[in-house]
Amino acid sequence: MDTLKVFVLALSMTERQAFAERCGTTYAFLRNVMYGQRKPGEKLCVAIERLSSGIVTRKHLRPMDWQDIWPELGG
Template structure:
Protein backbone atom coordinates (compact mmCIF):
# COMPACT_ATOMS: atom_id res chain seq x y z
CA UNK A 1 0.00 0.00 0.00
CA UNK A 2 2.99 2.24 -0.49
CA UNK A 3 1.15 4.25 -3.15
CA UNK A 4 -1.74 5.02 -0.80
CA UNK A 5 0.75 5.96 1.96
CA UNK A 6 2.55 8.37 -0.35
CA UNK A 7 -0.73 9.84 -1.59
CA UNK A 8 -1.98 10.45 1.95
CA UNK A 9 1.36 11.77 3.20
CA UNK A 10 1.18 14.56 0.63
CA UNK A 11 -1.85 15.96 2.49
CA UNK A 12 -2.28 17.85 5.73
CA UNK A 13 -4.11 16.11 8.57
CA UNK A 14 -7.29 18.05 7.80
CA UNK A 15 -7.04 17.18 4.10
CA UNK A 16 -6.68 13.50 5.03
CA UNK A 17 -9.77 13.68 7.21
CA UNK A 18 -11.70 15.41 4.42
CA UNK A 19 -10.51 12.83 1.89
CA UNK A 20 -11.60 10.00 4.20
CA UNK A 21 -15.01 11.62 4.67
CA UNK A 22 -15.46 11.94 0.90
CA UNK A 23 -14.61 8.23 0.66
CA UNK A 24 -17.21 7.54 3.38
CA UNK A 25 -14.73 6.18 5.88
CA UNK A 26 -12.52 7.48 8.68
CA UNK A 27 -8.96 8.69 8.59
CA UNK A 28 -7.83 5.98 11.09
CA UNK A 29 -9.35 3.28 8.86
CA UNK A 30 -7.57 4.68 5.78
CA UNK A 31 -4.33 4.72 7.73
CA UNK A 32 -4.84 1.06 8.65
CA UNK A 33 -5.31 0.23 4.96
CA UNK A 34 -2.22 2.23 3.98
CA UNK A 35 -0.09 0.34 6.52
CA UNK A 36 -1.48 -3.05 5.55
CA UNK A 37 -3.41 -3.74 8.74
CA UNK A 38 -6.78 -3.78 6.98
CA UNK A 39 -8.00 -4.52 3.47
CA UNK A 40 -10.18 -2.01 1.65
CA UNK A 41 -13.59 -3.33 0.69
CA UNK A 42 -14.82 -3.14 -2.88
CA UNK A 43 -16.94 0.00 -2.42
CA UNK A 44 -14.15 1.78 -0.57
CA UNK A 45 -11.67 0.92 -3.33
CA UNK A 46 -13.95 2.53 -5.89
CA UNK A 47 -14.37 5.63 -3.69
CA UNK A 48 -10.62 5.99 -3.14
CA UNK A 49 -9.95 5.67 -6.86
CA UNK A 50 -12.61 8.26 -7.66
CA UNK A 51 -11.70 10.75 -4.93
CA UNK A 52 -7.96 10.46 -5.63
CA UNK A 53 -8.56 11.22 -9.31
CA UNK A 54 -7.09 7.86 -10.23
CA UNK A 55 -3.83 8.44 -8.35
CA UNK A 56 -4.63 5.33 -6.28
CA UNK A 57 -6.57 2.70 -8.20
CA UNK A 58 -8.59 -0.39 -7.35
CA UNK A 59 -5.74 -2.41 -8.82
CA UNK A 60 -3.33 -0.76 -6.38
CA UNK A 61 -5.59 -1.37 -3.40
CA UNK A 62 -6.48 -5.00 -4.19
CA UNK A 63 -3.44 -6.31 -6.14
CA UNK A 64 -4.21 -9.97 -5.48
CA UNK A 65 -7.87 -10.12 -6.45
CA UNK A 66 -8.91 -6.99 -8.36
CA UNK A 67 -9.30 -9.04 -11.56
CA UNK A 68 -11.86 -11.29 -9.83
CA UNK A 69 -13.86 -8.41 -8.36
CA UNK A 70 -13.73 -6.13 -11.41
CA UNK A 71 -13.18 -8.37 -14.45
CA UNK A 72 -14.06 -5.45 -16.71
CA UNK A 73 -10.74 -3.85 -15.75
CA UNK A 74 -8.65 -6.61 -17.30
CA UNK A 75 -6.22 -5.33 -19.87
CA UNK A 76 -3.58 -2.61 -19.71
CA UNK A 77 -4.03 -0.23 -16.72
CA UNK A 78 -4.37 2.86 -18.90
CA UNK A 79 -6.36 1.38 -21.77
Protein backbone atom coordinates in the same frame (compact mmCIF):
# COMPACT_ATOMS: atom_id res chain seq x y z
CA MET B 1 -0.30 0.26 -0.31
CA ASP B 2 2.67 2.48 -1.05
CA THR B 3 0.74 4.47 -3.64
CA LEU B 4 -2.06 5.15 -1.16
CA LYS B 5 0.44 6.02 1.56
CA VAL B 6 2.31 8.50 -0.66
CA PHE B 7 -0.95 10.09 -1.81
CA VAL B 8 -2.43 10.45 1.67
CA LEU B 9 0.73 11.57 3.44
CA ALA B 10 1.13 14.39 0.90
CA LEU B 11 -2.10 15.88 2.30
CA SER B 12 -2.35 17.99 5.44
CA MET B 13 -4.02 16.34 8.43
CA THR B 14 -7.21 18.29 7.76
CA GLU B 15 -7.16 17.19 4.11
CA ARG B 16 -6.52 13.57 5.13
CA GLN B 17 -9.54 13.56 7.40
CA ALA B 18 -11.70 15.24 4.75
CA PHE B 19 -10.51 12.77 2.08
CA ALA B 20 -11.34 9.81 4.30
CA GLU B 21 -14.77 11.25 5.06
CA ARG B 22 -15.51 11.82 1.37
CA CYS B 23 -14.49 8.19 0.78
CA GLY B 24 -17.03 7.07 3.38
CA THR B 25 -14.59 6.04 6.08
CA THR B 26 -12.48 7.47 8.89
CA TYR B 27 -8.86 8.52 8.73
CA ALA B 28 -8.08 5.88 11.37
CA PHE B 29 -9.43 3.13 9.11
CA LEU B 30 -7.71 4.60 6.06
CA ARG B 31 -4.42 4.64 7.99
CA ASN B 32 -4.92 0.96 8.83
CA VAL B 33 -5.38 0.26 5.12
CA MET B 34 -2.25 2.29 4.29
CA TYR B 35 -0.14 0.19 6.64
CA GLY B 36 -1.63 -3.17 5.62
CA GLN B 37 -3.52 -3.81 8.83
CA ARG B 38 -6.93 -3.81 7.13
CA LYS B 39 -8.11 -4.67 3.62
CA PRO B 40 -10.27 -2.05 1.92
CA GLY B 41 -13.72 -3.15 0.81
CA GLU B 42 -14.85 -2.86 -2.79
CA LYS B 43 -16.84 0.35 -2.26
CA LEU B 44 -13.93 2.01 -0.49
CA CYS B 45 -11.56 1.03 -3.30
CA VAL B 46 -13.81 2.60 -5.90
CA ALA B 47 -14.22 5.76 -3.80
CA ILE B 48 -10.47 6.12 -3.28
CA GLU B 49 -9.78 5.64 -6.98
CA ARG B 50 -12.43 8.18 -7.96
CA LEU B 51 -11.55 10.78 -5.33
CA SER B 52 -7.80 10.49 -5.94
CA SER B 53 -8.47 11.15 -9.64
CA GLY B 54 -7.08 7.74 -10.51
CA ILE B 55 -3.74 8.22 -8.77
CA VAL B 56 -4.57 5.35 -6.40
CA THR B 57 -6.31 2.58 -8.32
CA ARG B 58 -8.32 -0.45 -7.32
CA LYS B 59 -5.41 -2.52 -8.65
CA HIS B 60 -3.10 -0.79 -6.15
CA LEU B 61 -5.52 -1.35 -3.29
CA ARG B 62 -6.42 -5.01 -4.00
CA PRO B 63 -3.40 -6.38 -5.93
CA MET B 64 -4.17 -10.02 -5.19
CA ASP B 65 -7.83 -10.15 -6.15
CA TRP B 66 -8.83 -7.07 -8.15
CA GLN B 67 -9.28 -9.15 -11.31
CA ASP B 68 -11.84 -11.36 -9.53
CA ILE B 69 -13.83 -8.38 -8.25
CA TRP B 70 -13.56 -6.10 -11.31
CA PRO B 71 -12.87 -8.32 -14.35
CA GLU B 72 -13.97 -5.46 -16.63
CA LEU B 73 -10.73 -3.64 -15.78
CA GLY B 74 -8.79 -6.17 -17.84
CA GLY B 75 -5.07 -6.76 -17.52
